[in-house]
Amino acid sequence: MQSMNDYSSAIQLRSDRWSALREAAAALTRDPKAKAAAALRKRVEELFESLxxxxxxWAFPGMPAFDYMRRQFEHGNFEDLAFSTNRVTRALTTGAYRRRHIPLERDSMDQEEQDDEAMLPPEARAMAKPYFEVLIVDNVNEHQERWLKHNVSRMRRPEDQFIYEAVVVPSLEDALVAVLFNHNIQAIVVRPGLTLKSKMDQEVLGRYLNRAGGQEEIEHMLPENYGPELCRLVAKVRPELDAYLVTERSVEDIAGLDLGICRRVFYNQEDFMELHLNILRGVQARNKTPFxxxxxxYSKQPTGVFHAMPISRGKSITRSHWIQDMGAFYGPNIFLAETSATSGGLDSLLEPHGPIKESQELASRxxxxxxxxxxxNGTSxxxxxxxxxxxRPGDIVLVDRDCHKSHHYxxxxxxxxxxxxDSYPLNExxxxxxxxxREIKHQLLQLKAEGKLDRVRMLLLTNCTFDGLVxxxxxxxxxxxxxxxxxxxLWDEAWFAFARFNPTYRNRTGMDAANRLREKFRSEQxxxxxxxxxxTLKDADDEKLLDTRLIPPPxxxxxxxxxxxxxxxxxSLRQGSMIHVNDQDFKGQVEQSFHEAYMTHTSxxxxxxxxxxLDVGRRQVELEGFEFVQRQIEAAMSMRRAISTHPLLKKYFKVLTxxxxxxxxxxxxxxTSYYDAEQGWTDxxxxxxxxxxxxxxxxxTLAVGGTGWDGDTFKTDILMDKYGIQINKTSRNTVLFMTNIGTTRSSVAYLIEVLVEIAKSLDELLDDASRMERLSFDRRVKNLMHDLPPLPDFSRFHDAFRPDTVTSEGDIRTAFFLAYDDNNCDYLDLNGSLKDAMDDGQVVVSASFIIPYPPGFPILVPGQVIxxxxxxFMRALDVNEIHGYxxxxxxxxxxPEALQQLVDAKPEMKKIARVAE
Structure with missing residues (x-):
């Protein structure tokens, strides 16, 4: 049986354990006296211990029901056990427990047992009340726990918008593990009786508590601060949750403490109805989607359309004899909601004052x-x-050279x-x-030494990169x-929006780091x-500064x-993007210019x-982003493990670590690797x-050079054309598989099946190959895996586009617009006149952005010396698509004449600038 280290999250571990328990219980029922029965009973015992x-x-099935099933097993009631585990597993898989009570007794009736959540029509699913769970933290006995749950459940009313169940845990440590394990938890009630330590296995506990601040921090807490400290720690791992603190301490004692996500403090009272209403209100605050x-x-209102857009209300489609198929495909609602008006309860994106403004504020939170x-219109x-x-014109900006082309433009x-x-190269x-x-600091220190630091405005980096480097x-x-x-x-997080909703990933997002820095800079420490x-650094030279972890001034x-x-x-629909701002000087220095830039580029x-x-997507991640991102990571981890450990796949493929x-x-x-075949997943x-x-x-990222196919061929001719698997990114010898919050285990299983089929076909091909065919295959593999052109660094801007020859910044705008005049440009053949000119020692300067795809970033920009x-590198490229070429x-x-004219004009231009100053 796989250990907990074989799983990167508790979600998949739990699902697999219940499925295994169902299978083992069913096997015992078929023949409880068979030779394998002893081994099956041992396996069931282990599964019960693990679960x-x-x-x-978790609230479902709950510990009373779990203990009931365990007693069934101990008493030899294997048929009852099989029935109960089957119902639990099915309810967990379909989500049925979110809609109704699931009886576990064999003589019980469950009329809706066949109604899978996924099989319900969208209208029925939309009408169902959303379900969540509330974590109550209090060290109570079994009788008191039943009393707590009873008081919570009796507060329910038919008019409530949501349904929830309570989970009770005794300690601060258990509460932290619960919010990391249980994605259904949306609110926490912290009561005065909580203790510090959990009875859970300490090794497993430590693995998860590290993500919540670490055990060392927890060990030093004072008992009277357990409640407030728990609210603070939960804010670090799941800041979207609501907490409610029940305390016996005075207002004065509580006021100075960091209460994290605590929305309200209840003082020594058992007002369950008030608590119930607050819990519902807190979840509704995240559930609302103003726009x-x-x-x-708006789509329900009768209107007369006397403005642009004939498609509004679907009139141009319903009256047509030729495009009815479009209306049938999309359905009526999308056209009823299509308008160019900003009235009728709607709002303007350019000057938001109503629901769009409120939606953006919720996204900010x-x-x-x-x-x-x-x-x-996208992140570009x-x-x-x-x-x-x-x-502003003339400001110096430090830019990641292989960033998205929109930054260069x-x-x-x-x-x-x-x-x-320059990024570090991965030539292999x-x-x-x-x-x-060190490269960034070196450039800043060099600019400082030349007296240009006051002109340095921005650092622009891609986080995370297309290939996943953060x-x-x-x-x-x-x-x-x-x-x-x-x-x-400016952090380009085009591929990293999901990171906010995972406690490990969140720490490396721009917004989270900005909030921590603001807090840190205010501290006396x-x-x-x-x-x-x-x-210590007084009179330190640049080398010393480069080797030191520098501390900024408060x-x-x-x-x-x-x-x-x-x-x-x-x-989100395609091209839905967001700009997040955490700028202390935004209100005073940027707001107006930002508004103008927004007006310039927004339709x-x-x-x-x-x-x-975007509004609905924000609602989703606040309420279930934690779960979805966990499942996404688990899917990717499963893919890594399956490929890395499969004996046939290892012959031709390698998952890059x-x-x-x-x-x-x-x-x-x-x-070096997040997965080890012997130890499982490393933390x-x-x-x-x-x-x-x-x-x-x-x-x-999968290295495919061992197949003899380059990345582009493997993507297009094999994966897409033959098996219908779509991917974006390739390099000369790799392909990139990206999971997302919609990736399923079935999708991963299909990919593994396809890779195995490809590997088997290669085995058969090589088994029947002649000696020359085998030599040809080996030569292709060598060419793809070893004979690789080194990746070039950025060379330099031509002197015509540089203010001096000391620091490296260049005027890309002048170069870009200089190329608008064809008289300033010429064309040189890559393998002929260009090579000859460079071999003769001529300085050749690009007039365009040259962007081979893959890799998809400029290897030349206007004004750059080739x-x-x-x-x-360009001559060795074997891709079909090179933008700009x-x-x-x-x-x-x-x-040369165009460049010389600029060089000759530079002294005069400097003189004019001095006169103007």
Whole structure:
């Protein structure tokens, strides 16, 4: 039987244990005296022991029912046990326990047993009252527990919007484990009788308590503070929950404590109805969707449409003789809710004052920002909005060179002086990693030495990268602020919106790190540490500063922006995105310019369906994001384990681990893989807390060079065309499988089946291959796995686009618009005239963005000098799609005359600038 270490979450562990118990009980029923019966009984005992550790944290089936089934087994009532376990397992699988009482006795009737939750029509599911569970923390005996649950249940009323059941645990430790195990919990009632320690297995307990602040912190708590401290600790792991504190302490004693997620304090009273109403009100605050609700109501109103959009109310479709199929496909509601009006209870995205404004405020709360703005045309637009709002012409911006192309175009529009940062290369897999902190600090210190630090405006990094590399966000911001205390940070989290709703992942999001820094900078301890370091680093040279973990001054400003593609990792229609802001100077310095930038890039006819989907998607993650993200991670972990341990798959495929994708010097924890075949899953917490970079486990990068197919061929000809498996990202010898909150275990199982079938076909092919065919296969594998062109670094901007030759920033805007005049450009053939010119020592400068896909980021930008390394890389590329490159003409470059004119004009331009000043 697999141990708990074979699972990355308790959700899948519990599901598998109940399924195994059902199978074992059914086998015992068939022949209780068979030779295998002793082994089956032993297995049932082990399963009961395993489930006993975790069942106390769920309301269904509940410990009384669990103990009842255990007694059935001990008394040899195997048929009764089989019946009960079958009902429990089915109810857990279908979600039936969320709608009705599930009887477990064999003579009981369950008329709705065949009604699977998933099989109900959407209308029926929408009409059902949502179910959740309330955790009550109090060290009570069995009789008192029944009294508590009875008092909670008798408060229910037919008019209540939700249904909930109570779970009672005795201790602070149990409560922390419960909120990590049980995704159904939406509220916590902390009563005065709680104790500190759990009776749960300490090894298992420690694994989970690390995510809630660690056992060391818990050990030093005073008994009178257990209640408030529990509210604070739960806020660290599941900040979306509501807590209610019942206490006997005075108001004065409570007032100065950090109560975390506590919504209300009840003083020494048993007012269950008031508690009940508060619990419902708290869940309703997360359940409300102001704009979606307004749009639904609008769709019900009779209107006369005398504005744009013939499709509004579906009139242009219902009256048509030729496009009725469109109406049948989409249904009527989408057209009833389609309008360009901002009246009738709706709102304007550009000037929100009603339900859109309220929806954005709820999203801000959910994602931990100070302000949140919706976008209906993708994160590409979000990136341009933020850059234009914050960057003025001539400002220096440090940019991750292999970031999304929208950032590069944003720099052009803003007129930024761009200082490109190089990521560490992964030549073996033809992909880049992420930008080391030392590289960022080096650039900042160099700019400081040249007196340019006042012009440095922003640091822009991708977190997490397409391949799943995640920065130590807090450390990066701290050390950069130590050099430039007012530096602005833009974290492109297009693929990371889901991270907010997992306690391990959350710590590495821009908004969460910003909130921690704001709190840290206000503390007296931080001020002392800063002063102590300043005296130590007095007169330190750059090398010393690069080797030191720098502490920013307490006066540093926390100015953080994050852009997220909600539609990529959470529930939203395509192009639904958000901008999250946590900027201490937003109100005073940025609000107006942000508004103007938002107006510049946002359509005056935004899609209301996208806005509504963002509103509903926010509701979902506040109420069940924790569960969905856990399931997503579990699906990816299962995929990693299945491929890594399958003897046939290992011959041709390799799942890349953190050790493969992150060099040793950036993994301070020493953890190389999240899964070990002998020990199971290692706890990711240590690496996510310490390392410079970590690997998002939900992205599974598979090296496929061993098959003899390059990544693009494997994706298109094999996975997509032959098996219907869709993926985005490939490199020369890898493909990327991304799980999301909609990924099911069945999807993972199908992928494994496909990979096994591919491996078997390769085995058969090679088994029948001739000697020459085998040599040809081996040559292709060698070419894909070993003979790889090194990835080029950013070369430099041509002197015509640089203010000087000391620091590396360049004027990308001038280069971009210089290319608008064809007279300034020429085309050189990649394998002919371009190579000849470079071999002759000529300086050749790109006039365009050159973006091969894959990998999908610019290897050349306007104004960049083409190096021999870049030329060699481009010539070795075997991809079909290179944006900006014309195979019929060649590479677009600037003429020497155009560049010389700029160089000649620079002294005169400087003179004019001095006169203007």
């Amino acid at each position: 006993a550790m975790i069942e106390a944290y 979606f609700t307004a749009l639904v109501e 959910a994602f931990g920002s100070k302000q949140t703005f919706f976008a209906t 637009t979000c990136n341009k909005i933020v850059v234009q709002a914050l960057v 944003g720099m052009v529009l803003a007129g930024a002086q761009v200082c490109y940062l 897999y033809s992909m880049y990693g992420a930008v080391p902190l 920065y130590n966000v807090e450390r990066v911001m701290e050390e950069c602020l130590a050099i430039k205390p007012d530096l602005i940070f 931080h001020a002392r540490l800063y002063e102590a370091q300043q005296s 006066t540093a400003r926390v100015r953080v922006y994050a852009t997220q593609s909600t539609h990529k990792t959470l529930t 005056t006819s935004p899609n209301y369906q996208i806005i509504a989907s 953190a050790g493969d994708m992150i060099p040793d010097e950036y993994r301070q924890s020493g953890i 990711m917490w240590d690496s996510w807390e310490q390392d410079d970079f970590v690997l998002d486990a939900t992205r599974v 190096s021999q390394e870049i030329l060699a 014309r195979p019929d003409l060649g590479l677009r470059v600037f003429t």
